[in-house]
Every structure is written in structure tokens, then in C-alpha cells.
Amino acid sequence: MATNSGYQRKEIGPGNKAFSQSRTTIETAFYGNNVKKIIDLKEAYEMAKSTTGTIALDIPVYQPEKIGLPKGAQILLFNDGETVGRFAGARVILGEKGIVESDIAAVLREAVYKTRYKTMLHTEAYIGLDEDFMVKANLLVPETYEHTLYNWLLNFQYRNDFYDQMYANSVKLGDEPDIYILSDPDWKDSRYPNGLAYFDSEHNCAALLGLRYFGEHKKGTLTIAWGVANRNGYVSCHGGMKRMVKKDGNKHVMGVFGLSGSGKSTLTHAKHEGKYDVTVLHDDAYIISTENGSAVALEPSYFDKTQDYPLVSKDNKYLITIQNCGATIDNEGKLVPVTEDIRNGNGRAIKSKLWAENRVDKLEEPVNSIVWLMKDHSLPPVVKLEESVLASVMGACLATKRTSAEKILKGTDKDALVFEPYANPFRTYALEQDYNKFKALFAERNVSCYIINTGHFLNRKIPKEVTIHIIEQIVDGTADFKSFGPFLKIKTMEVEGFIPDFKDKDYVELLANSIENRINYLLSLKEFKGGRDQLPDEALTTLQTLLKYVN
Numbered sequence: 001m002a003t004n005s006g007y008q009r010k011e012i013g014p015g016n017k018a019f020s021q022s023r024t025t026i027e028t029a030f031y032g033n034n035v036k037k038i039i040d041l042k043e044a045y046e047m048a049k050s051t052t053g054t055i056a057l058d059i060p061v062y063q064p065e066k067i068g069l070p071k072g073a074q075i076l077l078f079n080d081g082e083t084v085g086r087f088a089g090a091r092v093i094l095g096e097k098g099i100v101e102s103d104i105a106a107v108l109r110e111a112v113y114k115t116r117y118k119t120m121l122h123t124e125a126y127i128g129l130d131e132d133f134m135v136k137a138n139l140l141v142p143e144t145y146e147h148t149l150y151n152w153l154l155n156f157q158y159r160n161d162f163y164d165q166m167y168a169n170s171v172k173l174g175d176e177p178d179i180y181i182l183s184d185p186d187w188k189d190s191r192y193p194n195g196l197a198y199f200d201s202e203h204n205c206a207a208l209l210g211l212r213y214f215g216e217h218k219k220g221t222l223t224i225a226w227g228v229a230n231r232n233g234y235v236s237c238h239g240g241m242k243r244m245v246k247k248d249g250n251k252h253v254m255g256v257f258g259l260s261g262s263g264k265s266t267l268t269h270a271k272h273e274g275k276y277d278v279t280v281l282h283d284d285a286y287i288i289s290t291e292n293g294s295a296v297a298l299e300p301s302y303f304d305k306t307q308d309y310p311l312v313s314k315d316n317k318y319l320i321t322i323q324n325c326g327a328t329i330d331n332e333g334k335l336v337p338v339t340e341d342i343r344n345g346n347g348r349a350i351k352s353k354l355w356a357e358n359r360v361d362k363l364e365e366p367v368n369s370i371v372w373l374m375k376d377h378s379l380p381p382v383v384k385l386e387e388s389v390l391a392s393v394m395g396a397c398l399a400t401k402r403t404s405a406e407k408i409l410k411g412t413d414k415d416a417l418v419f420e421p422y423a424n425p426f427r428t429y430a431l432e433q434d435y436n437k438f439k440a441l442f443a444e445r446n447v448s449c450y451i452i453n454t455g456h457f458l459n460r461k462i463p464k465e466v467t468i469h470i471i472e473q474i475v476d477g478t479a480d481f482k483s484f485g486p487f488l489k490i491k492t493m494e495v496e497g498f499i500p501d502f503k504d505k506d507y508v509e510l511l512a513n514s515i516e517n518r519i520n521y522l523l524s525l526k527e528f529k530g531g532r533d534q535l536p537d538e539a540l541t542t543l544q545t546l547l548k549y550v551n
Contacts, residue, residue, distance in 0.1 A: 002134040002170040003178045003204075003228075018177035021105045022094060022200040026207055027180045029112040030140050035120045038149060041068040041158040044123065045076075048150035048321075054078050055327050058334035062317050067352050068158060069320075077322040077337055078147040080212045084324045085346045086219060087194050090211060093428050094200040097530030104198055111187055111209055119143040125156035126163055127179070127225040129361035130296045133234065133287060134170040135225055137179035139217070145185055147321070151214045154320055154350050155301050156221065173232045179224045180205045185212040201227035201428035214323055215348070218303055222285050223426040225298060230429050234287035234296075235437045238424040239373075240268030241286055241295055243363055244276035244475050252475045253365050255288070255295075256452075257423040258373030259400050260346075263454040263464060264423075265304055267373075269356060270468050276475065280356040281363050290437060293366025293445055302355060306339040306347040318355040323348045369448045369474065370441065374399045375455030376417065378507075378514040381462050381498050382470045383451045384481050387489040388442035390546075391449035392435050393539040396421045397518040419521045421533075431525070431533035450474065457498045458507070466495060485511075486549040512550040519543045 004018065013019060029035075038044055049056055055077040064073040094101055121141050128134040137156065141148050157163055187209040189196070195210030197220060204227075206220050226236035239257035246252070258264040268283040282297040283304075289295070306325055309315055316339075325347040326338030341347050353359055370391075376399040385391040397419050421427070422434050441447045452470060453462055470493065473479040481491035485502040492500070501507055522543065525534045 002128070002167065002173045003136050003176045005136060005178050017175060017203055020200060020203040021101055022108065022198075023177075023180065023203040023205040025105055025108045025112060026182045026205045029115060029120070029182055030122050030138060030180065032116065032120065034116060034118065035122050035140070036143075037122045039124060039159055041153050042070050044146065044150045044153050044158075045069055045073060047146040048076055048078075049074070051144060051146040054147060055335070057322075057327070057337060059319075059336065061320055062352065063354060066354065067154075067320070068160065075319050075322060075337075076147065076150075077325060077327055079324050079343075083213055084344045085213060086215050087197075087211070088425060090192070090195040090197040090216075092196060092198045094198070095202065095428070096532060101200075107189065107191075107196070108182075108198070108207055111184060111207065112182070114187070115142065115184060121146065121149050123149050123153060125153055125158055126167055127156055127221065127298050128287075128296055129157060129298070129300060131166055131170045132289070132294070132362065133173070133229065133232075133296045134167050135173070135176070135179060135228055136167065137181065137221055137225070139181050139183065139221075141183045142186065145183070148183065148185070148214055148217060151321055151323070151350060152217055152221070155218050155299055155303055157300050173228060176228050176232070177204050179221065179228075181208065181217070181221060181224070182206070183208040183211070183217060185210065199223055199428050204228065215303065219426050222298065223428060226285075226287070226424070226426060227428050229287040230433060233290050235290060235434070235441065236424065236427070237286050237288060237295075238284065238422070238426065239286075240264045240283040241281040241363065241367070242268055243279040243281075243365060244272070245279075246276055246476070251365055252369070253295075253363055253367045254369045254371060254471070254475070255367050256371045256373055257395065257398065258454070259420055259423050259425075260305070262373040262375065262400060262423070263467065264373055265302070266464055267467065267471065270471075272468070272472060275472060277358070279358045279360055279363070281360060288367060288441070290440065293441075295363045295367065297361045300353045300361075302351040304349055304351055306337075306349050307341045307345075309339055311336060311339060315351070315355065318351045319349045320352050321350045325349075366445060367441070367447055369450065370395075370438070371471075372398050372449070372451045373423070373454050374451055376453055376514055377456050377458055378511040379451060379453045380457050380484075380492050380500050381453055381466055381495045382493050383484055384491040384493075385449045385451065385489065386491065387542075388439050389538050389542050390489055391442045392439035393522075393535070393542050394451060395438055395449075396431065396435055396535060396539065397521055397543075398423050399514070399518075417517070419518070432535055435535050435539065457500075458510075460497065462498065466498075470495070487546065488549075508550060512547060515543060515547045515550065519547065
């Protein structure tokens with residue numbers, strides 16, 4: 001089996017990574033006599049449907065038996081309160097500067113103690129959908145949060161005979177123990193007024209306290225799973241990946257990396273009007289093998305925004321659950337959802353695996369191209385990076401803007417440009433590890449690298465149709481890349497209406513500022529988190545060389 005679920009008595013003790021202070025405190029909570037174990041997805045559905053506050057819509061789940069649900073299952077809607085997004089400020093990661101485990105362990109002990117007054121629900125799922133990589137995960141939530149448990153089982157792979165056997169045959173991942181995640185959304189502590197998301201990634205455990213939003217549970221679980229993958233020969237990826245087969249039989253595998261709202265789901269699921277036979281791996285979470293370049297999806301379902309999907313959208317056919325959306329009665333007297341973010345920003349839904357017609361859980365073919373999706377006014381719709389260090393460092397300085405998927409505190413500029421390395425704010429290990437792994441993909445596997453701007457170039461919005469056409473030209477080999485101003489290792493493809501003018505001093509200044517901001521960001525990493533995420537000197541030198549070309 002991939003991870004360890006039980007140990008011989010002589011193995012139990014401080015020498016085993018499954019028995020750290022944090023992990024032992026969290027795991028122990030799973031064995032109280034107030035804990036009820038729920039494994040069956042059908043039972044989880046019935047419990048979620050009957051829990052207080054759930055709205056059972058008059059819309060059936062599409063082909064429910066194919067995804068493990070009972071015949072006649074309905075789409076369930078459940079809403080949170082004020083907070084409808086992830087809060088980065090709640091994340092506390094053991095190993096970072098200033099984090100003392102004994103202090104956090106005291107908080108955990110008190111949180112666990114208070115769960116004795118509640119009935120707690122324990123469930124299990126698999127993260128990773130191929131024998132190459134499967135991890136068993138455990139979740140503990142209080143009664144009345146059955147919807148969280150149900151969504152978690154839908155988002156990841158619920159247990160059944162088929163996947164139990166796959167897991168039994170899966171590659172053993174070193175001495176990695178199973179994942180344990182404790183959640184108590186009702187927890188309160190004046191020291192953590194916006195909640196606490198605590199991760200001991202080295203020991204595969206987490207505590208999500210005072211956090212209702214399901215996205216915290218999804219990304220919290222992936223945080224630990226990505227850490228496991230990183231330690232076991234994989235590149236951890238927050239993005240989408242698909243294979244496009246042309247009419248002549250040639251294949252192109254592309255990975256797109258971006259935060260929520262960057263267009264990664266739109267681009268991953270684009271049909272390209274039948275030009276290719278498209279196969280989707282996933283649009284949010286997967287891993288790439290450093291050994292052979294193959295990729296494995298970590299989740300079967302899709303946790304997608306409802307903002308761009310009106311009620312009549314054909315894509316809504318595949319909804320299973322909905323979060324943080326309104327409801328109303330239509331002219332036929334049926335209870336239906338109100339989507340498009342009318343109630344609040346970041347309305348969400350879990351869509352079934354059936355949404356992607358040609359979905360696979362593993363791509364054997366190595367990746368051909370990687371795309372950093374950015375929102376940077378200084379960049380044209382697409383540039384090609386033709387040097388491995390440059391390609392990796394630009395991924396490490398991926399520029400974007402905060403979205404409604406995140407909780408933003410008052411006084412924070414939500415329109416400010418921010419850098420999120422490799423579009424993955426869920427990393428718990430040193431950034432240099434991702435930097436080196438991506439650099440190796442570009443240098444040793446000849447993976448091509450592009451930046452696609454899905455925001456604005458100067459003050460003009462780049463339409464998604466332009467972006468999709470760019471991707472098609474890359475796949476077809478018809479993209480005509482030319483020099484990008486004075487840069488030797490950066491090329492661009494001219495797109496009408498979005499052509500950079502290097503004779504325009506204002507534009508050159510804007511571009512120089514963009515590069516300088518990245519330099520300052522790398523310099524800040526030398527101090528941030530005690531320098532844990534600083535990159536090799538070559539990364540900084542590469543950006544400084546770019547700035548010289550502009551100046």
C-alpha cells in the first residue's frame with residue numbers, strides 16, 4: 001500500500017515520523033467514543049441532505065449511479081456565512097521561522113478536548129488516482145457539518161471495492177503515514193480571530209479550526225498530499241493539464257498554471273471546436289513524475305466557480321453540490337439555484353467527473369509545454385521563454401491578482417499585483433525544490449515554456465478567444481515567434497491590437513518596473529520566513545540581466 005495505516009508495536013515511538021507531537025495529538029481525536037465512522041458515499045449523501053440548513057434543489061444529479069450516488073439523488077446547496085473564500089492569513093506551517101510546535105500543540109490539545117462535547121464524524125478517501133501515486137487520507141468533522149464531509153468525499157476519491165484494490169496494489173511511498181485532518185469550524189480562540197489552518201506537512205497532518213469554507217478542506221488536504229508527492233519524486237502542480245491529439249495523430253500535452261480566476265479551468269476544458277481529440281487530466285491538482293514525465297490526477301471531481309455559469313448553462317448538468325449561491329422558485333414551481341455570484345463572490349460547485357467527456361486519471365505521455373498564466377499589464381498575450389533558468393524563475397515570480405476565492409482583509413488592495421510561485425500558495429516545503437524540479441523539466445526534458453497573459457495588456461483586456469487561439473497555434477506549430485524587444489531568450493507572437501512598442505518610453509518603463517518588482521520579490525525571499533524560500537543566485541542574476549537589456 002502507498003501509505004502506512006498501522007504499525008507493529010515495536011515501531012510505535014518517537015523514532016517513527018507518524019508519532020510527532022502534532023500528529024499524535026490530532027490522530028488521537030479520531031478514536032474517541034464520540035466518533036462515528038462514515039465510509040459509504042450514499043450514507044454521506046443522505047446525511048448531508050438531512051442536515052440542518054441544506055437545500056435539496058429540484059434538479060437531479062446526472063447519472064448518479066456512475067459516481068456512487070443513489071438513484072434519484074438531488075443537487076444539494078449549502079451556504080456559509082460572511083466568509084466565502086480561503087484565508088491565507090490563517091495558515092501556520094510547522095518548520096517556518098517562529099513557529100514553535102509545543103505552543104501550537106497546546107492549542108491543538110484544547111481544540112481536541114472541546115470536541116468531546118460533540119459527535120464527530122470520521123471518513124476516509126484516497127488522494128491520487130493511479131497505482132503510481134495513492135495516499136489514504138482521514139477527515140474528522142463535527143456533526144452538523146455533514147455537507148463538508150460529503151463534499152470532501154465527492155472532491156477526492158471515496159472508497160469502494162475498485163479503488164480499495166487499486167490502493168492495495170499501489171506503489172509504496174517510502175515511510176509516509178496516512179494523512180489525518182482534524183476540522184472544527186465552530187472553534188474560537190481570540191489569538192486566531194480568523195481561524196487557524198495548521199500544517200505539520202512532514203508528518204502528514206493538519207488542523208483546520210474556525211474555518212467553514214469547503215475550499216479550506218480541499219486545499220488543506222492537497223497541501224499535505226503535494227508535500228508527500230514532493231518527497232517522493234514528483235513535481236506538485238496547481239493547474240490544469242490536457243492532451244491534444246491532432247488530425248495527423250501527433251500529440252501535445254500542455255500544463256497551465258494559475259490561481260483561481262486566471263483561466264486555468266477555462267483553458268483546460270476548452271473544446272477547440274473539434275480541432276483536436278482532447279483528453280483532460282485535471283484542471284486543479286496533479287503531479288508530474290521526475291523519473292519519466294508522466295502525470296497523475298489527484299482528484300476525480302471539479303471544484304469550480306459558478307460565476308460564469310448562468311442557470312441555463314449546459315455545464316450545470318454535471319453539478320453535484322453547490323456552495324454559497326442563492327436559491328429561488330422558477331415559473332414551474334421548482335426550487336433552483338441562483339448562480340453568477342449574485343449572493344456573494346466566489347460561488348462554487350462540485351462537478352462530477354462526467355463533465356469532461358474524455359477524462360483520464362493518468363497521462364503516460366510526458367508533458368510538452370508548460371504555461372504560466374499571469375495578469376501583468378506589461379506583458380503581451382504570449383511570450384516564449386527559451387532558457388531553463390529564465391523559464392523556472394519566471395514561474396517562481398508568477399504575477400497575478402487576488403480573486404474572490406480568497407478572503408481579503410479590510411485595508412488590503414485587492415487589485416495589487418502579487419507574486420505566487422508556480423501558482424501554488426499551498427507549498428509547505430522550500431521553494432527551491434520546486435524551482436529545481438521545474439528547471440529540470442525545461443533543461444533535461446526539453447519542455448517548452450510560455451507566459452500567457454490572461455488579464456490586460458496595458459489597459460486593454462485580452463479576450464479568452466485570443467488566448468485559446470494562441471494555444472492552438474502553439475499546438476499546431478504555426479505560432480510565429482519573433483524577438484521580444486532587446487531580449488535574447490524571450491520571444492513573442494504578434495497579436496493584432498496587443499503589439500508592444502519598445503519605442504514608447506512609457507511602455508519600456510512599465511516593463512522595467514515589472515522586472516524590477518520581480519527582482520525585489522526575490523530579494524525579499526532572503527528575509528521572508530527566515531530565508532526558507534530564497535532561490536539560488538542564478539535566479540536573481542537572470543532577472544538582473546533582463547533589466548540591463550531594458551535600461
